[in-house]
Amino acid sequence: MLAKSSANNNQTLPPRLGNASHKDIGNMARNMFSEEQASCRTGVAKVRFGASVGIAVAAAIGLSDPSLAATFKFEYLPGTSLQEMVSFEMAGAIWSQFLTDDVTINLKVGGVNFSSKFGSDYNKVISMASPEKMLVDAGAVAALGNLQLDGNGYFDINVDGQTVKQNQVTLSTANAKALGIGGLGNTFDGTILMNNAVGWDLDYIGTAPDDSSKFDFLSVVVHEIGHTLGFISGVDDNQWYASNVNSDPDSNYNGNTIVTALDLFRFSPESSTQGIQDLSAGGEKYFSLDGGLTVAAQFTTGREGDGFQGSHWKEADANQAIGIMDPAIAKGEKSQISQFDLLALDALGWNLKRKGNGNLYSWNDLNLN
Numbered sequence: 529m530l531a532k533s534s535a536n537n538n539q540t541l542p543p544r545l546g547n548a549s550h551k552d553i554g555n556m557a558r559n560m561f562s563e564e565q566a567s568c569r570t571g572v573a574k575v576r577f578g579a580s581v582g583i584a585v586a587a588a589i590g591l592s593d594p595s596l597a598a599t600f601k602f603e604y605l606p607g608t609s610l611q612e613m614v615s616f617e618m619a620g621a622i623w624s625q626f627l628t629d630d631v632t633i634n635l636k637v638g639g640v641n642f643s644s645k646f647g648s649d650y651n652k653v654i655s656m657a658s659p660e661k662m663l664v665d666a667g668a669v670a671a672l673g674n675l676q677l678d679g680n681g682y683f684d685i686n687v688d689g690q691t692v693k694q695n696q697v698t699l700s701t702a703n704a705k706a707l708g709i710g711g712l713g714n715t716f717d718g719t720i721l722m723n724n725a726v727g728w729d730l731d732y733i734g735t736a737p738d739d740s741s742k743f744d745f746l747s748v749v750v751h752e753i754g755h756t757l758g759f760i761s762g763v764d765d766n767q768w769y770a771s772n773v774n775s776d777p778d779s780n781y782n783g784n785t786i787v788t789a790l791d792l793f794r795f796s797p798e799s800s801t802q803g804i805q806d807l808s809a810g811g812e813k814y815f816s817l818d819g820g821l822t823v824a825a826q827f828t829t830g831r832e833g834d835g836f837q838g839s840h841w842k843e844a845d846a847n848q849a850i851g852i853m854d855p856a857i858a859k860g861e862k863s864q865i866s867q868f869d870l871l872a873l874d875a876l877g878w879n880l881k882r883k884g885n886g887n888l889y890s891w892n893d894l895n896l897n
Contacts, residue, residue, distance in 0.1 A: 529655040529748055531726075532856040597624035597881075598631050598706075600753070605638025611730040612639065612722070612745065618732055619749040623757070625894060626870060628879045631705040633717050635756060637749075639724035654726045654857075655748045657755035659700040659718040664709055666695050672877055673792025673805070674819060686799045686806045687785060698788045703758030707877045718756040720749065729860075740860035747863040751852050754869065755839060758876045759853050761794065762786030763807050763830040763838030789876050790839070794827055795820030809833040815841075815868070817875060825850050825868045841868065864891040 600620025604613055616637050642650040667681055675683045682693040702717045704710050722728070722745070729742035765786045791807055793815050799806035800820025806813060809830035814823040826842035828834055836843060841850035851866035870888050874880050881889050 531652050531654055532858045596628050598627040598629050601632060601634050603636045608638040615730060615732045615745050616749055619746055619753055622750055623753055626880055626889060628881050629706045632714055633702045635718055635720055637720045639722040641725045642723040643725060654723045654743055655752055656721045657752040659756040659760060660716060661698050661700055662704055662710060663696045663698055666697055668709060669697050669789055672789060684804045685787060686804055686808060688808045692785050694785055694787050698786055700756055700758045700760060702756050703789055703876055720752045743859055744862045747857060754853050757873060758789055759839060760788050761791050761838040762788050763809060793875055828855050
């Protein structure tokens, strides 16, 4: 995540850590990081915080029985403070209150100095998520996006004005677990790194006045976990298409395009007339549950579009953020999981806790205190 600048919300993102070639698609997790922008808004030592604390936090937050919720297990990098551990445990417990899938998500988490580790281009990056990913045949997830597959199992997408055939979809392994795909069991699901050179506000239950000089640690961790759950896009990986079009369905890696499960709900006004997804940069891109006919929420349009990585909602205006998966956060700002965030996870196949009237639970239903 990058720090949001009130003077320039569309900052240029730093280079991605190791661009994934098409030959690396099946192993994208080590090459694709979530880099976020703040706006007006490797060590391997294992440190366990204790399962009893995680369960206690989940029970105290209290929307649901923890036994009917997704479980988050964290492996902490050396140097992670006790307060930071509690924030990670609390962030996992928050997501557990909304997700009722009987799965365990295993994440390595902690802090490093990004400028020292990755170079000075990363001095504005405050956090990174690197979900583990896997490729599945489109038929395995066709029901999610109401895909119209041809006789060979391919579907059409739009990339830079070209209609491209694709027969595979990229899932985060956590999302695949929720869908019951792959027999993944207790496998590793990703890494979340926090920039320990950043001034963090660790008042994670909001008992002290908001500190306008620091970023809210809990908000950022909740956001990064959202990426591991499947809020990821192939838009930025497909930008080479502008000068390297290959829509031959028999070519290797389906023309080298990357389509994620979230991208199955990514449309533009132009692509909606064809009833196909749009993975182009720029223009208007939106989240739609009915094949592009209705706009539910706006997406960012990529680093070659509006300047924000495509795995996010559109940058918030001065008054209203779309959700926790906005691309930017300001010092002193506390972000919340919104109904749009939950609708997206519902579309990705996660089971969400609902009230007796069928409505989704909301952030305001949590007992953070």
